[in-house]
Amino acid sequence: MAYSKILRRLRDEKTNYRRRTALLKSKRDFVTVKISNENIQVQLHKPELLGDKVIASAHSRFLLKKGWKGSRKNIPAAYLTGYFAGKKALAKGGKDAILYRGTDKYTQRMAAALKGVLDAGLQIPASPEAFPVEDRIKGQHLKVKNDVDKVKATIDVEVKSS
Numbered sequence: 001m002a003y004s005k006i007l008r009r010l011r012d013e014k015t016n017y018r019r020r021t022a023l024l025k026s027k028r029d030f031v032t033v034k035i036s037n038e039n040i041q042v043q044l045h046k047p048e049l050l051g052d053k054v055i056a057s058a059h060s061r062f063l064l065k066k067g068w069k070g071s072r073k074n075i076p077a078a079y080l081t082g083y084f085a086g087k088k089a090l091a092k093g094g095k096d097a098i099l100y101r102g103t104d105k106y107t108q109r110m111a112a113a114l115k116g117v118l119d120a121g122l123q124i125p126a127s128p129e130a131f132p133v134e135d136r137i138k139g140q141h142l143k144v145k146n147d148v149d150k151v152k153a154t155i156d157v158e159v160k161s162s
Contacts, residue, residue: 016103023047023100029055030100031124033082033113040078042085042113044094044122055092058085066151070144075112079137080151082113086120087159096123108132 009015023030024047034041040060045052060072060081071077089097099114115131118124135141138148 013103019100019102023098026098029094029097031085031097031114031117031122032100032102033078033104033110035073035078035104035107035109037073039072040081040109040113042082042117044085044089044097044117045100055094056085056088058082058088063151066154068146068151070142070146073109074139074142075109075132075136076139076142076146076148078109078112079116079119080148080155082116083120083152084116084155084159085113086117086122087155089117090121091159091162094122099124099126106130108136112137 007015007017010017027047029044029046032043032045034043041057043057044055046055058081060077062084063072063077063080068077097117099110101110104110111131114124114126115137118126131137139146
């Protein structure tokens with residue numbers, strides 16, 4: 001029996017090459033949502049031959065500057081981070097994209113970030129049933145309440161001014 005070499009990223013379960021190939025063949029911009037232990041990062045990428053180019057990026061740490069209290073990885077924080085990334089992408093000429101989740105599972109936080117990108121104005125194919133209900137996006141289920149609409153308004157002002 002011959003030894004067959006398995007690619008390292010496949011072996012470490014970091015890359016799903018079947019999904020990645022389909023993504024690159026589509027030649028469309030794509031949105032990635034990465035959720036860590038403390039933060040959420042949303043990026044809009046453009047696939048290129050030498051590697052993906054990041055068009056716009058937002059990290060949930062920016063919420064601290066807006067007076068955010070509590071977790072930066074919950075559903076409202078994911079929504080606002082996606083909204084901020086979407087507004088930045090629109091300012092740089094992004095129009096439509098698709099969600100690329102790689103080997104990550106599709107969670108409610110990922111769905112909230114995707115809804116934020118959609119509400120910012122980017123065209124992404126997604127079913128409305130896949131998103132969290134409005135009460136969870138507004139943070140009504142949390143002990144530490146934050147005003148999501150106020151932060152959204154400051155994002156709109158910040159993106160328009162820059």
